[in-house]
Amino acid sequence: MRLQGHVQNGVVVPDGEWELAENTVVELIPVRDDAEVPLPEHCSKLLTETLRIANLPLASVVDGFSGCDHDTLLYGVP
Numbered sequence: 001m002r003l004q005g006h007v008q009n010g011v012v013v014p015d016g017e018w019e020l021a022e023n024t025v026v027e028l029i030p031v032r033d034d035a036e037v038p039l040p041e042h043c044s045k046l047l048t049e050t051l052r053i054a055n056l057p058l059a060s061v062v063d064g065f066s067g068c069d070h071d072t073l074l075y076g077v078p
Helices: 041-054 067-075
Strands: 005-008 011-014
Antiparallel strands (some): 005 011
16 A cells, blocks of 8 residues: 655645554655765765766667677687
8 A cells, every 4th residue: 555645844744535543653765866865975976987888879780799709700711
């Protein structure tokens, strides 16, 4: 079950009706908009590097290189 609410003056206020029995134990997990919260430096570096790798050109037969040629490129012709 997922229920939503918001914090108002330091108190969680339900959005809509929550039909929970008195003394029910609940776990609150804050939901945040990542655009508003800066990423930690190590996450920012990881994201930058991941995007750099994702934007590398794909190997293709069209440009004269295919994945099956990588051993020849690295080790030469036997």
